[in-house]
Amino acid sequence: MINRSCVREKRPRGSRDSVVEIDFARHDAPMTSEEAQYEASRCLGTVSCEACDVCRLLCPDLAITRDSLTGEIHIDLDYCKGCGICAAVCPKGAITMVLEE
Amino acid sequence: MAVEGRTHKPVVDRDLCQSCSVCLRECPAELFPELRPDEDTTRGYVYSNTDLAAREVFPPCFAACPLGQQVRDYVRLLEVGNVKEALLVIRQDNPLPGVCGYICHHPCEEACIRGSWDDPVSIRELKRYAAQYEMDHRGLIMETLIQRKEPARGKKVVIVGAGPAGLACGFESVMRGYEVTIMDALAQPGGMLAGGIPSFRLPRSVVDHDVGIIRSLGVRFLPSVRIGQDVSLRQVMKDDADAVVLATGAWIDLTLDVPGEGAKGYLNCLDFLDAVNSAQNVKLSGRVLVVGGGNAAIDTARSALRLGAEQVIVVYRRSREEMPANHEEVEAAIKEGVEVQYLLAPKRILTENGGVTGLELVRIELADFDEAGRRRPVLIEGSEYIEEADVIITALGQRPGVSFLDVKAISEHGTITRNASGMVPGYEGLFAAGDAVSGPSTVVEAMASGKLVAQQVMDYLEGMPRR
Numbered sequence: 322m323i324n325r326s327c328v329r330e331k332r333p334r335g336s337r338d339s340v341v342e343i344d345f346a347r348h349d350a351p352m353t354s355e356e357a358q359y360e361a362s363r364c365l366g367t368v369s370c371e372a373c374d375v376c377r378l379l380c381p382d383l384a385i386t387r388d389s390l391t392g393e394i395h396i397d398l399d400y401c402k403g404c405g406i407c408a409a410v411c412p413k414g415a416i417t418m419v420l421e422e
Numbered sequence: 423m424a425v426e427g428r429t430h431k432p433v434v435d436r437d438l439c440q441s442c443s444v445c446l447r448e449c450p451a452e453l454f455p456e457l458r459p460d461e462d463t464t465r466g467y468v469y470s471n472t473d474l475a476a477r478e479v480f481p482p483c484f485a486a487c488p489l490g491q492q493v494r495d496y497v498r499l500l501e502v503g504n505v506k507e508a509l510l511v512i513r514q515d516n517p518l519p520g521v522c523g524y525i526c527h528h529p530c531e532e533a534c535i536r537g538s539w540d541d542p543v544s545i546r547e548l549k550r551y552a553a554q555y556e557m558d559h560r561g562l563i564m565e566t567l568i569q570r571k572e573p574a575r576g577k578k579v580v581i582v583g584a585g586p587a588g589l590a591c592g593f594e595s596v597m598r599g600y601e602v603t604i605m606d607a608l609a610q611p612g613g614m615l616a617g618g619i620p621s622f623r624l625p626r627s628v629v630d631h632d633v634g635i636i637r638s639l640g641v642r643f644l645p646s647v648r649i650g651q652d653v654s655l656r657q658v659m660k661d662d663a664d665a666v667v668l669a670t671g672a673w674i675d676l677t678l679d680v681p682g683e684g685a686k687g688y689l690n691c692l693d694f695l696d697a698v699n700s701a702q703n704v705k706l707s708g709r710v711l712v713v714g715g716g717n718a719a720i721d722t723a724r725s726a727l728r729l730g731a732e733q734v735i736v737v738y739r740r741s742r743e744e745m746p747a748n749h750e751e752v753e754a755a756i757k758e759g760v761e762v763q764y765l766l767a768p769k770r771i772l773t774e775n776g777g778v779t780g781l782e783l784v785r786i787e788l789a790d791f792d793e794a795g796r797r798r799p800v801l802i803e804g805s806e807y808i809e810e811a812d813v814i815i816t817a818l819g820q821r822p823g824v825s826f827l828d829v830k831a832i833s834e835h836g837t838i839t840r841n842a843s844g845m846v847p848g849y850e851g852l853f854a855a856g857d858a859v860s861g862p863s864t865v866v867e868a869m870a871s872g873k874l875v876a877q878q879v880m881d882y883l884e885g886m887p888r889r
Contacts, residue, residue, distance in 0.1 A: 343728055343758055345621050347524075351554040352547055354503065361501035364543045365536055366481050366494035414498065 370394060370415040376407035437538070483545060486533035488870035489515045493530050493545055500548055505555045510566055512552055517593035517636065518586065518869060520557065520628040521615055523550030527748050527864050557631050564638060571639065572599040577883050580605065580663040582649050585613020586865045587856025588669035589633065590872030591879075592641045598880055605644035605658075613671055615865070617696045618718065620725050623751075650826030655852075665851045665879045668827075668838060669872060672820040672857040678713065682771025687778035691722045691817035698725050706731045708812030711781055713737050713768055715745040716862075719817035720752055723760045726815070735809070736762045739786055739799050767799065769806060771814060780810045822858040837861050844878030853879055 352360065372392050377385040384400035385407060387393070396407070396416075408416040432445075479485035483493040492511055499508035512519045526546055534542030556563050579595045581588045584606035596602045610616045612629045637643060647653055649670070659666050675690035677683060695718070697704050710731040712723045715738035723734045736755070738745060741764045745752060756762060765786045772780040785805035788797035821836045831846045833839045838846060838854040846852045855875040856868040 345725075345728055347622050347625050351523075352551045354505075354551075357500055357505075357548055357551040358503055360544050360548055361497045363536060364494065364497045364501070364534075366498070 366413070370411075370413060373412060375410050375412060376416060379406050379410055381406065482533035482535060483530035486529040488529070488864075488866045489873070490870075491515050491530070496552065497543065497545065497548060500552065505552055506559070506562060509552045509556050509563065512549060513563070513567065515873075516869070517590045517873075518632045518865075519549060520553040520632045521586070521624065521865060522546070522869075523553040524624045524628055525615075525619060526866055529866075553628070557628075560631075560635075564635065567597075567635070567639060571597050574601070575599040575883075577601065577664040578603070578662060579665050579667065579879060579883075580658055580661075581667045581669055582606075582658065583613060583669035583671055583856070583858070584608075584611035584633075584643065585669060585671045585856060585868065586615060587671070587858075587868040587872035587875075588613065588667070589636055590869035591667050591669060591855055591876045592872075593636050593639070594873050594876030595879060596636070596639050596641050598876070600879075600883075602640070603642045603644060603663075605647045605649070605653075607646070607648035609645045611643050611645065617699055618692060618721075620695065620698060620721050622724065622728070623721065655826050659849070659852060663851075664883055665853060667872075667875055667879060668824075668846070668852065668854040668858055669856040669868075669875075670822060670824065670858045671868075672822045672837075672862045674821050674823045675816065676818040676821060678768055678771075678816055678818065680768055680770055682773050682778075685771060685773040685778050686776050687811075687813045688771060689813065689815045691718045691815055692820065694722055694815055695725065698729070704729055706813060708732055709810060710734045710813045710815065711737060711809060711811040712815050712817060713781075714817030714819070715740065715747060716817060716819065717747045717751060718820075720747045720755050720760075722815050722817050724755050724758060726813075727758055727760060731813070734760045735811075736760060737766045737768065737781075737783065737809075738762065738764050739767045740788060740797065741765060744796055765799070767801060772808065778811060778814050780808050781814055782806055782808050820857075820862045822861070824858060835861060843882065844875050845882070851882070853882075 372387065372394050374387065374394075377387055377394060381404060382400050382402055384397045386395050386397065388395065403418070403421075405418050408418045481494055484490065487493065492515065496508040496511040499505075499511060509519065516522055523546060526549075528546040530545045531537070531542040534545065536542050575598070577600050579592075579600045579602050581592050581595075581602065581604045584592075584604045588604055588606070589611070592602045592604050604611065606613065608617055611633045615624060615629045616626070633643075649655055649658065649668075655666075673692065675692050677690070682688070691712075691714070694704075706726050706729040708731065710723075710726045710733070712719050712726070712734065713736075714722075715736070719736055719738070723736050726734050742752075742762075752762065765788070766783045767786050768781050769784050770782040771778060772782060783806065785802045786799045787802055789800045790798060792798045822838065824832055824836070824838055827838065827846070828848050830848050831839055837860065838858050840846050840854050840859060844853045844855075846854050853875050855871045857863055859871065860867065
């Protein structure tokens with residue numbers, strides 16, 4: 322599956338305003354798992370496909386297409402011979418080669 | 423035209439580059455290194471004129487980290503919710519993930535290319551989240567760490583100092599199969615982490631957890647042994663240790679060198695922070711002046727506020743941009759009510775009946791840049807004024823205390839010298855790491871130094887060639 326979580330929204334850094342009370346304990350709790358997943362998804366080097374087109378241009382079988390309306394990338398597995406070029410070149414590491422069942 | 427036959431050359435627009443590293447990965451000379459010296463081709467020409475060692479490393483977060491953390495790898499794993507694997511990726515390069523998750527000065531976030539778009543990814547917060555998982559699932563992680571441990575080599579490494587450098591060196595050495603003993607002058611392991619950083623920044627439980635993991639891996643801790651006092655260096659080296667690592671840190675506070683020192687109410691920050699951290703009954707009242715601009719100064723100011731001081735003023739001799747303290751620590755301190763005054767230098771401590779009553783300050787202007795790249799402060803004549811104070815705490819930086827070593831092994835800055843293989847000159851099998859070598863630095867830099875020395879110790883003990 323190609324994950325296209327959008328990265329263009331703005332959010333305050335770290336999402337937390339620390340230091341509410343003043344004593345010797347630390348009060349800002351660590352992130353929740355949802356917060357952590359969101360924050361990790363903001364990294365430009367992570368798994369989200371940005372539809373950069375590199376895989377589509379390099380596919381020798383023209384099995385990768387781009388949806389003209391949404392701009393999303395699709396892999397047509399009926400035409401794919403499994404060479405793995407797309408997975409090797411994907412700058413985001415969003416494509417992985419999975420063993421055929 | 424630099425290359426014959428070439429009509430166009432690729433130019434990278436730094437503002438647009440997302441450092442996806444596709445160009446680097448797909449360059450033919452990257453894929454087939456044996457093609458690089460091929461003199462007749464374009465790539466041969468380009469590569470013969472490129473210093474590969476000095477080439478820019480991608481991604482920038484990885485390049486900026488002194489420990490070489492695989493930031494993108496673990497952030498990617500956190501994105502898909504695989505916290506355990508993420509933590510094990512962090513663990514590969516970082517022996518103290520909990521501590522780093524709280525107090526690392528995160529050069530990775532400063533380097534993050536997302537920062538040029540909106541805000542950098544909060545990498546430290548993510549590491550803290552992963553470290554929290556480790557604290558909740560200690561057994562799971564220990565299992566993998568014990569699997570990763572190499573078989574015993576039957577050699578002993580003794581490390582002096584249980585601070586970040588010593589702990590990192592101890593962790594790396596024990597994972598390589600050595601028998602490790604860490605001795606420390608303090609009763610609690612952790613060094614500056616336990617004695618210098620207040621608990622509102624780094625909770626004690628986090629240090630205890632990270633140290634506990636290292637202890638569970640088989641490292642022996644010897645508390646309350648001060649080298650040079652309780653035991654001599656020669657004795658440590660003689661007592662069946664195959665290698666000794668000095669990671670004693672920088673624990674001697676620099677002083678102001680102005681008249682009036684030694685009055686009641688005049689303290690230095692390490693004594694003060696140590697008293698605060700060891701839960702001795704410290705009480706403060708009135709106006710507190712903190713002299714300095716590093717993290718220790720900010721920690722001192724924030725601690726003083728918590729101990730009941732009515733007003734806390736930090737006095738720093740340069741401006742906000744030059745301040746070495748972490749930006750967010752200064753913000754937090756100001757938010758809590760600490761006042762920071764810039765471009766001031768202390769001239770004289772005013773005393774009355776042996777107690778501090780104030781500090782005479784001189785205004786400063788910044789002149790041209792010195793060779794270190796910082797602007798040189800110049801006193802403004804006749805601008806002296808008096809700031810009243812009940813307590814003055816100095817936080818001007820530290821230097822290592824290594825008087826137990828030979829004069830030959832100590833540099834002009836008071837730090838330990840070492841040769842290219844990490845050894846202290848004049849001593850066989852003695853290594854040095856951390857702040858004792860570099861002067862005061864940051865937690866990750868000290869840890870990186872400890873890791874490097876662990877490798878050098880192994881090279882020495884196993885007779886491997888120098889890298």
